[in-house]
Amino acid sequence: MHPRDDVALEAALRLRDVDPTHVVTVLTLDSVCKDDAVRKLLAQGADEACVIADAGWEQADHASRAELLAAALRVIGFDVVCCATLSADEGLVNALAGQLGVPSMTQLRGFEQVGERLQGERVLKGFVQRLSGPIPIVVGIGKSAPPARYAALKGIMAAKKKPLRRFTVAELGCSALPATSAASAPVTSVPKAPVRIVQGLEPAQAAQAILAFLQERGLLFAQSTPESDGESSVALLVPVGLELVAQEPLPQTQVALEDADTIVSGGRGLGGPAPFNGMLADLAEVLGGVVGASRAAVDASWVPHAQQVGQTGKTVQPRLYLAIAISGAIQHRVGMQTAGTIIAINKDAHIPLAEIADLLVVGDAFTLVPELTRQLCQLKGIL
Numbered sequence: 001m002h003p004r005d006d007v008a009l010e011a012a013l014r015l016r017d018v019d020p021t022h023v024v025t026v027l028t029l030d031s032v033c034k035d036d037a038v039r040k041l042l043a044q045g046a047d048e049a050c051v052i053a054d055a056g057w058e059q060a061d062h063a064s065r066a067e068l069l070a071a072a073l074r075v076i077g078f079d080v081v082c083c084a085t086l087s088a089d090e091g092l093v094n095a096l097a098g099q100l101g102v103p104s105m106t107q108l109r110g111f112e113q114v115g116e117r118l119q120g121e122r123v124l125k126g127f128v129q130r131l132s133g134p135i136p137i138v139v140g141i142g143k144s145a146p147p148a149r150y151a152a153l154k155g156i157m158a159a160k161k162k163p164l165r166r167f168t169v170a171e172l173g174c175s176a177l178p179a180t181s182a183a184s185a186p187v188t189s190v191p192k193a194p195v196r197i198v199q200g201l202e203p204a205q206a207a208q209a210i211l212a213f214l215q216e217r218g219l220l221f222a223q224s225t226p227e228s229d230g231e232s233s234v235a236l237l238v239p240v241g242l243e244l245v246a247q248e249p250l251p252q253t254q255v256a257l258e259d260a261d262t263i264v265s266g267g268r269g270l271g272g273p274a275p276f277n278g279m280l281a282d283l284a285e286v287l288g289g290v291v292g293a294s295r296a297a298v299d300a301s302w303v304p305h306a307q308q309v310g311q312t313g314k315t316v317q318p319r320l321y322l323a324i325a326i327s328g329a330i331q332h333r334v335g336m337q338t339a340g341t342i343i344a345i346n347k348d349a350h351i352p353l354a355e356i357a358d359l360l361v362v363g364d365a366f367t368l369v370p371e372l373t374r375q376l377c378q379l380k381g382i383l
């Protein structure tokens, strides 16, 4: 099962909670979701399930999978198709909508039916956007959607009797694996550049090195015009076929870690709660980001658990992740390794985080972070 399939099902069940005439069907490929996982989704509340025996399709690309799912949806019938998505597989949602000839709405944190339309809400680049689209529609459920409901014993018992239909690829009118599959066009991964290490510099020079790196990566607000605050230049496009109902900036304090474009995280090396509420919060504010933390800082009760990044915390994917006084244990890295750019500030040059960081600045966080904030404020014209 895709790790977020239960969250997508939850979104569909909420539609049925409001209008019990809806029938909620789980549709999946058996290479993705085995029978016991399908039963779990039925126990959670789905009315029925359809499984496509897709031997050989494990490696298929989005377009091919979308073709297969669309064929099944035409047989089953549909109004609202809820897909679990991370940003990496948003392409499948759009490809599926394309195959079905209906609009798509992605990264939703919730939606409701309003007459013959679906109104969805999502947080994008620091904005809350409300969109409306005609039903039938395909929706992608984003990272900040409500968690799945608990499958009670009654649901588990009922799941055993719920219908489970099976289709073969041929029954759906699809041929063998199409030529567009990834199997015939292997994806080549681009090797990551080794970490750049900056050490032996005074705090002022080290902060300048970070600013230069941010500039090089296009992550510095100094690139926006003097009138713009960096946010106003963000283009939020409305997908084809949808209508923008409302769009308003989300106050920084309300941006969830999972939705943040910039995260300034701190670890055990900061020694207490004060640096999180002080120097890290200041740096996050000037960068337009939010504060995160390692588990060591959370376990010490310096920071609430909601701010923890990692295996037992949040999985984040910001454009910029600053790891301050964090060593980068594997349990931390699994939660942030797909960040666009990773900058570590640490007094040790040999931390595990160096394996995935783009820039490691070796130095004392207590002198470097305030200096970096000061230089950023100067650049922004605040000082």
Ligand SMILES: Cc1cc2nc3c(=O)[nH]c(=O)nc-3n(C[C@H](O)[C@H](O)[C@H](O)COP(=O)(O)OP(=O)(O)OC[C@H]3O[C@@H](n4cnc5c(N)ncnc54)[C@H](O)[C@@H]3O)c2cc1C
Binding pocket: 266, 267, 268, 269, 270, 293, 294, 295, 296, 297, 308, 309, 310, 311, 312, 313, 314, 324, 325, 326, 327, 328, 329, 330, 331, 332, 335, 345, 346, 347, 348, 351, 363, 364, 365, 366
């Ligand atoms: C089942 C399990 C689940 C876990 N889940 C998570 C999780 O979700 N998230 C998570 O983060 N961890 C998790 N952990 C814990 C993880 O293994 C590490 O213990 C934890 O990430 C360490 O946090 P840290 O990097 O802040 O602390 P440390 O590893 O102690 O690193 C502190 C760093 O601060 C640096 N430092 C000290 N003083 C300064 C200074 N003045 N300036 C600059 N640098 C300084 C040190 O050089 C060091 O690198 C989990 C562990 C287990 C077993």
